[in-house]
Amino acid sequence: xxxxxxxxxxxxxxxxxxxxxxxxxxxxxxxxxxxxxxxxxxxxxxxxxxxxxxxxxxxxxxxxxxxxxxxxxxxxxxxxxxx
Amino acid sequence: xxxxxxxxxxxxxxxxxxxxxxxxxxxxxxxxxxxxxxxxxxxxxxxxxxxxxxxxxxxxxxxxxxxxxxxxxxxxxxxxxxx
Numbered sequence: 417x418x419x420x421x422x423x424x425x426x427x428x429x430x431x432x433x434x435x436x437x438x439x440x441x442x443x444x445x446x447x448x449x450x451x452x453x454x455x456x457x458x459x460x461x462x463x464x465x466x467x468x469x470x471x472x473x474x475x476x477x478x479x480x481x482x483x484x485x486x487x488x489x490x491x492x493x494x495x496x497x498x499x
Numbered sequence: 500x501x502x503x504x505x506x507x508x509x510x511x512x513x514x515x516x517x518x519x520x521x522x523x524x525x526x527x528x529x530x531x532x533x534x535x536x537x538x539x540x541x542x543x544x545x546x547x548x549x550x551x552x553x554x555x556x557x558x559x560x561x562x563x564x565x566x567x568x569x570x571x572x573x574x575x576x577x578x579x580x581x582x
């Protein structure tokens with residue numbers, strides 16, 4: 417899971433909220449891509465974890481249909497902390 | 500589906516967006532309840548459909564754990580129209 421990759425080893429993560437916008441009907445295969453979070457948000461997450469505090473991260477996921485059209489967009493708000 | 504019940508026979512509905520807030524971890528059985536939409540919102544949906552226009556409806560769903568605690572809340576925005 418992308419939040420755990422961002423948080424590093426020895427962390428656990430939970431989702432706080434998720435929002436999906438459905439833009440186009442999907443009748444076929446699709447692909448979901450997590451967009452890389454901005455470097456400053458990633459750095460803030462890692463600073464919080466290094467201080468033993470929970471860190472927050474917002475991730476965006478794009479869902480594209482077989483013709484590479486943006487069919488849905490997901491935004492997830494996560495909290496990570498050291499195990 | 501609750502939107503189709505609200506819209507009546509001969510209608511189709513799609514979801515535009517959905518947001519879920521995760522409030523408590525769920526480790527066991529849970530129940531999801533659609534909250535009845537406010538009567539004025541239901542009336543507005545049905546007026547739009549009666550005029551041959553698409554109608555919108557926001558529905559709230561509560562997810563409760565085995566001890567009847569509110570564990571998650573879902574808000575869905577739907578559009579219904581006559582087939």
